[in-house]
Amino acid sequence: MAHAFRRSRFHRIQDALFDERSPAFCYGLAALLAIAFIAFLFPPAFLAGHGAFFENGDASQHVAGWHFYAMDAWRFPLLHTERLNHPQGTSIAFTDSIPLAALLFKAAAVWLPSGFHYIGLWHALAFLTQALAAVFLVRALGARHALAAGCAAFFALTWPALLWRIGHPSLMTQGIILAAFAIYFLGRQGEWRADAAAGALIALSVVALTVHPYFFAFCYPLFLAFLVEQARGSEGWMRQLVRLLVSVIAILAVGFVLGYFGHGGTTTFGYGYYSTNLLTPFCGGKLVACAQETLQHQFGAYQVADATGGQYEGYAYLGAGVLLLMPFALVAGARDLAASFKRHPALIAVLAGFGVYAASNVAYFGTQQLWSFQLPTLFEKITGTFRSGGRFFWPVAYLLLFATLAALLRKRSMAVAVLMAVALCLQWVDTSLLRNRLIAIASAPSSGDLQTWKNVLAQIDKVNIYPAFGCADGDPRVYQFFQRVAAEHGKLVDTGYIARPNVDCAANRRAFDNAFAPRNLYIMPADYADNPFIVPAGFRKASERGECVKWRAAVACKAGVVPGDWHGLDAKPLAPLKEYGNWPAAVLPTQIGKLQDDRLVPAAPDKPGFLSYGPYIVLPPGRYHYAIAYASQADATQEAGRWDIVLNGGPEIARGALRGTGGATERIEGEFDTGGVKLPLEIRTYFPGHGDLQLVGIALRKISQ
Numbered sequence: 001m002a003h004a005f006r007r008s009r010f011h012r013i014q015d016a017l018f019d020e021r022s023p024a025f026c027y028g029l030a031a032l033l034a035i036a037f038i039a040f041l042f043p044p045a046f047l048a049g050h051g052a053f054f055e056n057g058d059a060s061q062h063v064a065g066w067h068f069y070a071m072d073a074w075r076f077p078l079l080h081t082e083r084l085n086h087p088q089g090t091s092i093a094f095t096d097s098i099p100l101a102a103l104l105f106k107a108a109a110v111w112l113p114s115g116f117h118y119i120g121l122w123h124a125l126a127f128l129t130q131a132l133a134a135v136f137l138v139r140a141l142g143a144r145h146a147l148a149a150g151c152a153a154f155f156a157l158t159w160p161a162l163l164w165r166i167g168h169p170s171l172m173t174q175g176i177i178l179a180a181f182a183i184y185f186l187g188r189q190g191e192w193r194a195d196a197a198a199g200a201l202i203a204l205s206v207v208a209l210t211v212h213p214y215f216f217a218f219c220y221p222l223f224l225a226f227l228v229e230q231a232r233g234s235e236g237w238m239r240q241l242v243r244l245l246v247s248v249i250a251i252l253a254v255g256f257v258l259g260y261f262g263h264g265g266t267t268t269f270g271y272g273y274y275s276t277n278l279l280t281p282f283c284g285g286k287l288v289a290c291a292q293e294t295l296q297h298q299f300g301a302y303q304v305a306d307a308t309g310g311q312y313e314g315y316a317y318l319g320a321g322v323l324l325l326m327p328f329a330l331v332a333g334a335r336d337l338a339a340s341f342k343r344h345p346a347l348i349a350v351l352a353g354f355g356v357y358a359a360s361n362v363a364y365f366g367t368q369q370l371w372s373f374q375l376p377t378l379f380e381k382i383t384g385t386f387r388s389g390g391r392f393f394w395p396v397a398y399l400l401l402f403a404t405l406a407a408l409l410r411k412r413s414m415a416v417a418v419l420m421a422v423a424l425c426l427q428w429v430d431t432s433l434l435r436n437r438l439i440a441i442a443s444a445p446s447s448g449d450l451q452t453w454k455n456v457l458a459q460i461d462k463v464n465i466y467p468a469f470g471c472a473d474g475d476p477r478v479y480q481f482f483q484r485v486a487a488e489h490g491k492l493v494d495t496g497y498i499a500r501p502n503v504d505c506a507a508n509r510r511a512f513d514n515a516f517a518p519r520n521l522y523i524m525p526a527d528y529a530d531n532p533f534i535v536p537a538g539f540r541k542a543s544e545r546g547e548c549v550k551w552r553a554a555v556a557c558k559a560g561v562v563p564g565d566w567h568g569l570d571a572k573p574l575a576p577l578k579e580y581g582n583w584p585a586a587v588l589p590t591q592i593g594k595l596q597d598d599r600l601v602p603a604a605p606d607k608p609g610f611l612s613y614g615p616y617i618v619l620p621p622g623r624y625h626y627a628i629a630y631a632s633q634a635d636a637t638q639e640a641g642r643w644d645i646v647l648n649g650g651p652e653i654a655r656g657a658l659r660g661t662g663g664a665t666e667r668i669e670g671e672f673d674t675g676g677v678k679l680p681l682e683i684r685t686y687f688p689g690h691g692d693l694q695l696v697g698i699a700l701r702k703i704s705q
Contacts, residue, residue, distance in 0.1 A: 010414070017147040018412045026135045026149035033153045034131035038124045041435065042442050049120040052444035058096065058167055060480045061497050063117045065095025067487035069102055070109045077259025078103065084483070086462065086492040091259045093213075094498040098122060098170045099258060100210035115488075119169055123442075126172040130156050133175035133182065134402075140182040140191070141406035148409040151420050155401060158427055160284065160317040161394055163434040166441055170212040177395050180204055180219040181402070184226050184347065194230055195243075201226060202247045206254050213260075216251075217386055218395050221353070223247060225346035232346075268499075270387035275360035276314025277305035277390075278370065281397060284317035285430035290366065307364035314358055314390015316397040321427030325404050328419060333407030340403075351396050357386075358393035449481075450488045455568045456521065457485065460558070462492040465523045466536060468508040470501030474525045478554050482523050491521075512536035515559075516547070522557040529555050529574065531617050532581050533702055540577045548574040580701035581617065588612040588698070592687060599631075600695040608689030611641065612698075616680045619647075623703045626654075626683060628668040629696035634660025641693045642686045645672055647679040658685065658693065665696055671703065 038047075045051055054063050068084040069092045075081065079099050082089035093099050101118050134156035135149045143152075156162070156178065165172045180201065187197025201223040208215035227240040255261050283290040283305060290305040306312060318326075330337070341348055363370040375383065383389070408416050463486040469479050479497040486493040495503070513536045516522050522542065528534055529550070539557060542548050548557040549571035558565060585600040592609035593600040600612055632640035636659050644655035654672050681700075687693045 014412070014414055014417075017414075017417055018145045020144045021146050021149065023139070025146070026139065026144065027132055029146065029149045030131040030135040030153040031128065033150065034128045034157060037131075037157045038127050041127075041438055042120075042123060046442040047120045047124055049115075049117045051120075051442065051446050053167075053441055054117075054119060055447060055449065055484065056477075057480070059119060059169070060484050061095050062097045062119050062169065064480075064483045064487035064496075065092040065097035065498075066102055066105075066117050066119070068092070068095075068493075069097065070106055070112075071487075071490055074106075077257060079258045083492050084487075084496045085498065086494055090496060090498055093258070093260065095496070096168065096170050096212070096499065098211060100207065103210070122169045123166075123172065126162075126169060126175070127157060129173065129175035130159075130162060130178070131175075133178035137178045137182040137185075137402050138405055138409065140185040140189075141402060141410075143406050143409035145409075147417055147420065148405070151409065151424065152402070152405060154424055155319075155322065155405065155427060158319070158431045158435075159398075159401070160319055160431055160434055161315055161397065163431060163438055164312075164315050166438045171214065171391075173211050173215065174394065174398075176204065176208050176211065176215045177218050177398055178402075180208075180222045181395075181399060184222050187226055188229060188344065194235060198223070198226065198230075198243045198247075202243075202250055205247070206250060209251065209254060209260070210258065214386065214388070214391055218354075218392070220247075220251075221350045222347070222395075225344075225350045228346035229344065268384055268387055270310065271383035271389050272360040272362045273308050273310040274313040274388040275308065275311055275362070275364075275390045276316060276358040276393040277307060277311045278359055278363060278365045279305035280311070280314060280316050280393070281318050281400070282323065284315060285320055286433045287320045287426065287430040288317075288323065305364075305366050307367050307369070308362075311364070311390060313388040314393050316390075316393045318397060318400065319427045320430035321423035321425070322401055322404060324426055325408060325419065325423050326400075329404040329407040332411060333403070336407070351399060354392040355396050357389050358391070358396070360389050450485055452568050452570075453485050454489065456556075456558070456565065457489040457491060459519060459565070460489075460491055460521045461519045462486075462494065463521045463523065464494045464512075466508070466512045466528075466539070468495040468501070468503045468505065469497055470503050471505035471508055472534075475527070475553055478523065478525050482554070509536060512538045514538055516542050516557060518559050520559065524555045524557075526550055526553050526555050529577060532578050533617070533619055533700075535577050535579075537579075540579060543574050543577040546573065548577075550574050580699065581615070582697065582699045583615050584697040585612065585695050587615070588695070589614045593695070596694075598696075602687050602693065605692070606689055608687060611685045611687045611693055612695050613682050613684045615698075616682065617700075619674050619679065619681050620702075621674050623671060623673045625671050625701050625703055626669065627699040628658075628683065628685065629665055629698070630658055630661070630668070630685065631663060631665045631694040631696065632658065632660045633663050633692050635662055636660055638691065639688075640691050641688060643668060644684050644686075646682045646684070647674065650679075660691075 046053065053059050065084065069081045072081040072083045077091065079091045079093050080089055081092060084090055092102055101122060105112065105118055131153040134152040138148050138152035162172060162174055183197055183200045183204065186192040187194055201219065205216055205219045205223060208219045227243060231237045231240045279290060304312065304315060361375050362372045463482055465479060465482055467474060476497060483493055483497050516538050522538065524539055539548065539555065542557040542559065547559060547561045548555055549566050551569055551571040555574055584598065586595055586598060588600065590600055590610070590612055592602055592604070592607050593611045594603040602611065626645065628643055634640050638660045639657045640660050641658040642655065643658055644652045646652055654670060656668065658668065683698045685695050
């Protein structure tokens with residue numbers, strides 16, 4: 001009797017785990033898991049859009065882009081705003097402000113509270129849709145019981161590539177990839193009508209385009225694979241050509257209305273740098289680290305496979321739990337594996353293409369380079385647009401996960417349930433560093449740093465930042481902060497921290513050479529003030545009138561400053577900026593010298609070496625006049641030392657002897673041309689190890705372009 005009772009209880013547990021469940025039950029279970037996970041990861045303040053996360057990095061760009069868009073009138077194309085990058089404007093697709101959400105919320109903007117944004121909420125939506133799409137996919141693959149729903153949702157919610165993307169919420173909407181796979185399989189298996197599956201894949205591709213273009217690049221090839229395989233079946237090619245034409249019309253129409261095709265350029269560098277490392281599926285967690293990779297990258301405590309410095313973009317670690325399951329899945333699904341390759345050749349080809357593109361033309365396994373070759377120029381448009389090629393491994397990794405789960409979960413076995421329980425625990429422990437990192441980021445409180453600018457912005461209509469983003473290597477934090485300032489206080493801004501900037505840099509420089517206009521705030525990175533040759537005339541003139549201050553990493557100027565204009569800022573008055581450079585001996589580096597009476601002299605009279613070098617200042621192309629002030633007790637017939645001028649440590653462009661001066665201070669003067677390049681400058685003086693030499697300083701001014 002006891003044995004029968006135990007057997008009966010065993011069967012009840014097995015039935016509860018493996019009996020087919022309704023869609024409502026499975027999706028409800030996934031939703032509950034997602035809600036619990038969201039509550040575990042994110043404080044309510046974060047979901048409401050408050051915290052340091054939204055004030056820094058890419059997230060500040062997303063929020064500011066939405067605010068500019070929400071405050072602007074409706075324009076055509078629909079994603080265009082003139083308040084950012086004014087007056088030309090830009091598309092908020094280039095601020096990654098999630099166009100789909102922006103369009104929906106802009107329609108209701110008049111009813112939204114002041115300062116509202118949806119970026120925090122989108123994180124919750126990303127995790128919720130991730131869990132629901134995981135159940136959608138595992139059911140499409142034939143596992144429709146409670147255990148399958150729970151395991152699929154859990155692995156999808158703890159997926160390393162998802163947790164890592166904190167900071168880029170649009171790219172966290174990875175449920176789109178899972179839904180595309182599910183629709184593909186439902187259509188190919190005949191559970192959905194082919195027209196319905198094709199229509200759903202077209203619609204999902206359009207949605208993907210309005211969330212992030214990379215998702216479109218993942219989804220649309222799956223649609224094309226579906227068409228090829230339908231054509232190879234009973235439907236033939238003509239029906240597929242009609243579906244293809246419908247898809248092209250729909251995508252072009254949406255792209256035109258939203259303005260995806262109106263930007264001056266969408267290509268940039270980075271392909272090959274932002275690749276995936278072929279070791280990344282197998283390591284990158286707490287339990288399985290890439291031991292040969294010693295760099296502490298942006299994963300913090302993680303040791304990830306990153307041979308280029310940018311392969312974090314292709315991070316697609318499967319996790320210790322999935323790695324445990326894969327050998328068992330290969331054994332359990334060995335018979336179906338070969339048949340799957342025959343049933344889905346176009347899908348396999350697409351995924352193979354994704355994998356090759358993700359590895360790029362310079363591929364690495366750990367730190368070992370596997371291949372390197374030059375791509376033909378005809379690929380530049382694609383690789384320049386989708387430069388973060390490593391992301392294309394995400395669909396491959398997801399299909400590996402769900403093929404593994406489906407191969408095991410289609411078996412009605414308590415041994416599978418036990419194996420899944422062990423794998424779930426391993427996956428949870430292995431991804432703990434990523435979760436902890438995410439929780440720390442989401443929990444960081446707001447700094448409240450925008451309110452200090454309220455008084456300054458009260459009399460301002462527009463913020464102008466030099467140089468325009470994309471014209472130089474300025475500190476991105478300056479652009480991010482003042483973009484936020486302008487957005488928060490409802491002001492225009494002339495440039496922006498945006499993807500794919502397309503700027504006439506020469507025209508931008510000329511604009512800042514003009515006198516500064518009233519009711520405008522002018523911003524420049526503070527380190528530019530140390531280089532007189534890259535400071536526009538407008539900043540020099542404003543500083544001479546006492547209209548500029550230095551605030552943290554920025555110089556801020558305002559025409560017609562009156563007392564109190566900078567009230568509330570911890571800012572310091574800026575000394576007048578000069579159009580020439582003057583470096584006294586005290587500020588110049590030295591190899592063998594010491595400072596004596598404000599002059600550099602040899603510390604040891606018998607030791608040769610560079611008495612001075614530097615100032616390592618970057619010179620725009622043009623012609624320059626230089627002067628070296630020095631003295632020596634030797635007479636004019638003797639050589640007290642030598643001098644030269646080099647750019648970027650390259651060949652000498654000018655050189656000569658430092659003759660004795662009889663103790664008087666004299667100057668060596670002349671001119672040189674940079675040769676049309678922009679390079680760091682060194683003016684060096686060399687002491688031969690006998691006699692005496694005293695360096696007073698060096699000076700430089702620009703003569704012409």
